[in-house]
Amino acid sequence: MLTFFGGKGGVGKTTLSNAYALGRSKQERVLVVSTDPAHNLGHLWHQEIGPEPVTVRENLDLVELDPEKATRAHLAQAGETMRAHMPERLHKEVDKHLELAAASPGTHEAALLEQMAVLIEDHEGSYDHIIFDTAPSGHTARLMALPELMSAWTDGLLKRRDKADKFADVVGSLGGETKSQRRDAELRSILYRRRTRFAHLRDALRSSTFNIVLTAERLPVMETIELYAELAEHRIPVGGLFINRRSPAALPGRRAVEEEALATLCAALPDVPVTELPLLDYEVGSPEALEEIATYLQR
Numbered sequence: 001m002l003t004f005f006g007g008k009g010g011v012g013k014t015t016l017s018n019a020y021a022l023g024r025s026k027q028e029r030v031l032v033v034s035t036d037p038a039h040n041l042g043h044l045w046h047q048e049i050g051p052e053p054v055t056v057r058e059n060l061d062l063v064e065l066d067p068e069k070a071t072r073a074h075l076a077q078a079g080e081t082m083r084a085h086m087p088e089r090l091h092k093e094v095d096k097h098l099e100l101a102a103a104s105p106g107t108h109e110a111a112l113l114e115q116m117a118v119l120i121e122d123h124e125g126s127y128d129h130i131i132f133d134t135a136p137s138g139h140t141a142r143l144m145a146l147p148e149l150m151s152a153w154t155d156g157l158l159k160r161r162d163k164a165d166k167f168a169d170v171v172g173s174l175g176g177e178t179k180s181q182r183r184d185a186e187l188r189s190i191l192y193r194r195r196t197r198f199a200h201l202r203d204a205l206r207s208s209t210f211n212i213v214l215t216a217e218r219l220p221v222m223e224t225i226e227l228y229a230e231l232a233e234h235r236i237p238v239g240g241l242f243i244n245r246r247s248p249a250a251l252p253g254r255r256a257v258e259e260e261a262l263a264t265l266c267a268a269l270p271d272v273p274v275t276e277l278p279l280l281d282y283e284v285g286s287p288e289a290l291e292e293i294a295t296y297l298q299r
Contacts, residue, residue: 002120003020003132004208005133006211007227008220008223011215013134016211016242016277016293017133017211018044018290020131020294023295025059028059028127031062031063033130033132035133037135044286051063053123057287063119071111073111114197116201120200121197210231210236212228214265215243216258216262217261222264225264238272241269242297243276246277280293
């Protein structure tokens with residue numbers, strides 16, 4: 001089972017996703033994966049978290065993916081593959097291409113997506129539930145759209161390869177398998193693996209649940225409505241809206257502002273379940289606080 005927590009930056013996604021995971025770990029084996037470049041998991045749990053699972057509680061493991069490291073690893077692997085299948089005289093051109101790719105829009109998202117796909121493949125049999133704590137809404141919306149785009153792009157490459165291979169087969173029938181045919185077979189194998197990986201991730205996302213975290217303010221509400229529309233466009237189901245830090249009734253002015261914002265939210269998304277969490281009077285950035293917050297989420 002996959003669950004995602006997303007929303008505007010600073011609304012409490014990491015706190016709520018980890019509290020939710022802590023509650024679920026009482027009945028199932030849970031892995032929390034952070035894709036947020038802010039790297040807050042370690043601060044929250046008061047220990048170092050990295051790319052390999054770290055156990056913080058019984059049945060609860062954490063992983064933190066670093067988008068920058070993911071990009072470097074992604075480009076290094078791409079460079080290795082390209083150099084292996086291109087003449088040595090073109091290797092400098094490969095390096096130039098990779099330097100440009102490192103700064104190109106979408107490269108970070110594509111690299112992170114690949115790491116997510118590999119992580120799900122490697123760990124979905126070991127955990128009952130994988131929970132993703134995502135980056136702010138804009139990054140996450142692009143990320144969730146990528147599996148469909150990458151699958152289509154890979155399919156297009158494979159179709160072009162098939163056309164080229166038909167011609168190569170005719171030529172090859174005249175004199176045995178050539179070096180270029182072996183190279184093309186290896187490239188096709190790589191493309192098929194990538195297509196299978198992205199298709200699996202696309203299907204996993206469509207059967208997952210996406211929970212949107214927000215505060216009862218106008219800007220987070222408007223961003224939530226936009227994020228919901230983008231997720232719906234890519235057929236990713238939204239499980240609920242988690243409204244964090246609700247002001248107490250003792251602050252009637254503030255409460256009235258929040259009610260106005262929530263009226264807009266409810267009018268736009270009337271059928272999405274809503275969970276409200278109060279503004280707490282203690283520090284929430286600790287494992288002990290997560291236990292308390294988990295009880296609110298289970299009500």
